[in-house]
Amino acid sequence: AQRRERGLPALTYGLTGGDWQAADVRPDGRGGMAFTVRQGGAEVARASLRLPGVHNVQNALAVIAVAVQLGVPPEEAAAALAGFSGVGRRFEVRGEAGGVTVIDDYAHHPTAIRATLAAARTRYGKRPLWAVWQPHTYSRTKALLDEFALSFGDADHVIITDIYRSRDRQTFGVGPGDVLDRMPAHPDARHIGPLDAVVEYLAAHVQPGDIVIVMSAGDATRVGDELLERLGGSR
Template structure:
């Protein structure tokens, strides 16, 4: 492994992704030397360059340079040329959790995990801490609107991090406070069964020291099972949800307003600027953590009322000719259902169009039936080809397999972005809402549609 020392040089392979770009910012702002590379430019790489961090596009052993530690993303194979060059020179090659875990050592670590909601919940906690005048370090898997960043290095010992379950990243963390938002089977390439997935979350939770705190969603069945198990171990657990026995719970009043209760007593109204009952649950988790680190309830609640959300989470991209385009990272059936329910509540009576890009072959195959049933709240559905991400097409699964299992009255597959934009341009009408859903680059469809509608408007 390695030990940190002032001015140490790090080289990050895959620096253009959400996870490593955030780590790069924290290392840079903490005074370490940072460089990185990725196969293509992205908004993250451009933001890093603006900070003065050298970013190479493409891969070359020469990029290793004087780096003392190489950090590789989970998508980078062990035989990567830069990895092999570093190993040949005896330099440690680690994944991000090793660096984050080392940075968190002896600090007040807060780690937020869950199949869904972890990015928004992490961002909410960071936002509350900043609003309360605290100076935290945070690492979030998405850009926080209003702060225009996904990470920062603070001066106090509060360290807030999104704990990703993929590739068992979260098992490299040792937080004093851990949040579990949901446990719904995902990443079948890492966790072949739902029980294997649950066991990983159990291992994550059990890394919290005995004097630490676990904040767990009582509204989620598998998270509730984990809370029961941990309480039998004598762990300190705070539950949140839609009613007793949760310590923090809420009653929905609208899509973005909730009657708030703490230990069974009314605690006012919680108002959010981002819609969805699932975000109400995320806010409850954030309030529980805020209380645990000494932030007054009124300060936290007022901060949440101004929380502007994160990129790619029900993000309004624009409106042209009365057609509103919204983008969301939803790439799991549970996330799709929650996003569409929020959209239906926000835009009653309006026609909802969904453009969905499945993410990875393994997830698509494992959850075919769940995907097919996830679009009930949409009026029209366009399915794009599967976004491969880190995988190759070895499973023989296609988006057409989802379509064949759907009973939806208006769903179809389209071959590419251009076809999706052309179809939408010809069929959407003023008042319609278009949602682009998926963890890949499906957001480009919405951006191109807005451009096409603008051109049509000017003609």
């Protein structure tokens, strides 16, 4: 809006309005998403994605809008996106073992956690969903305690590891328990500090059909692969 007020070019996009709109957004039945691309209210393409989640629909719509600005016909841009399978550490399926699917994701902010878990719920329906989250920095955890506590509504089971210190030199008086204290209504949320203990707990409790999503911007990314090894699977 500010760019337009200053006479600068700008494009808007979204699910309910804007120059570009994603309409009829729905799961495609194959683990991805399908939607209709509208420009100025008129249908210009139909798109399908291999990736789940409304946030990926919004990202794809932005890509199509930019591609059209660069001279690519909208239907060609949409067709190219149909072959995109994602990037590493963004809803990356690491493997399956014993009927358990393991996913790795970089999510470490409340918005990203909610989007990742919502995408998993869209793709996998009512299958039991485990969220393993490694808080990233004490400072961020303290600043966003309430938001983090509200981010796990789509998860059936939540494991919070010890906080990954990263750049922080102090703890700011906060720990994983402070997040758990703010989510007393969740049926199964717990703190398991050491990553080796997280792997052990998961290996002892997951069941065929379960989905395990490990969300970390630190070293907890190894949990998923180690769990697969414990369950006898391969990547």
